[in-house]
Amino acid sequence: MEDNVLGTSICPTDFTTAARRHGRHFSRYLLAARQAGDKRILDAACGGGFGAAYMARTARSVLGVDLDDEMLRIARSAFSAPNLTFARHDLHDPFGPDVRFDLITSFETMEHVRDPDVCIANFARAMAPDGVLMLSVPNGAKELRDGDFEPSHLVHFSADDLSRMTGRCFAQVEPYSQVLHRGLAHYARKLIGTGRHHAKDYRFVPGFDDAAKVWLAICRGPRV
Numbered sequence: 001m002e003d004n005v006l007g008t009s010i011c012p013t014d015f016t017t018a019a020r021r022h023g024r025h026f027s028r029y030l031l032a033a034r035q036a037g038d039k040r041i042l043d044a045a046c047g048g049g050f051g052a053a054y055m056a057r058t059a060r061s062v063l064g065v066d067l068d069d070e071m072l073r074i075a076r077s078a079f080s081a082p083n084l085t086f087a088r089h090d091l092h093d094p095f096g097p098d099v100r101f102d103l104i105t106s107f108e109t110m111e112h113v114r115d116p117d118v119c120i121a122n123f124a125r126a127m128a129p130d131g132v133l134m135l136s137v138p139n140g141a142k143e144l145r146d147g148d149f150e151p152s153h154l155v156h157f158s159a160d161d162l163s164r165m166t167g168r169c170f171a172q173v174e175p176y177s178q179v180l181h182r183g184l185a186h187y188a189r190k191l192i193g194t195g196r197h198h199a200k201d202y203r204f205v206p207g208f209d210d211a212a213k214v215w216l217a218i219c220r221g222p223r224v
Helices: 015-021 023-033 050-056 069-078 116-125 140-146 159-167 184-191
Strands: 040-044 061-066 084-088 101-107 127-138 170-180 202-206 214-222
Touching: 015 023, 015 050, 023 050, 023 101, 023 127, 023 170, 023 202, 023 214, 040 050, 040 116, 050 061, 050 069, 050 084, 050 101, 061 069, 069 084, 101 116, 116 127, 116 159, 116 214, 127 140, 127 159, 159 170, 159 214
Parallel strands: 040 061, 040 101, 061 084, 101 127
Antiparallel strands: 127 214, 170 202, 170 214
């Protein structure tokens, strides 16, 4: 199927295309990359790999994991670096006892899994004591209110759901909302007809805003 072909807009092989075609998603990797320097990183549900590869530019190491063998094939074909690895892993399964990550990214994943609490607990166990989890989920209340969500979404998180889920495994949870910033660059891109929101058109503001489409939780202090 075309959606899974290497080099399409679904699976871009360069960061410029990813930022233009997957602006909302790639903007989270722009945020994560600010903390990636010399870090051991896990990208949970890495998909086609462009986010993991982007963070690998400055990270000590990046492990991108996914359950979709086709996505992993695409990721390995598109991106290669000595510090970048892609592997098949079910997030419901624990990582090795000696595995410790300084930064874990999990973007738009927990709404698809059968038991998010187990996955979050596995993240906490695999994290260094001073590590950070960056976790994003759709605003489930807005999804249900608008009737706009994918059938693959098994869970529709409320703000309280997200706070409780992350708070059980982390001592500190900072809530953010991803919002569209309609600045001059945004309107300039519209004038030249790109037709989509660029990654740089998004901002992260404190709090879980009821009107936001996506929420981001930055978690520290794993409770192991």
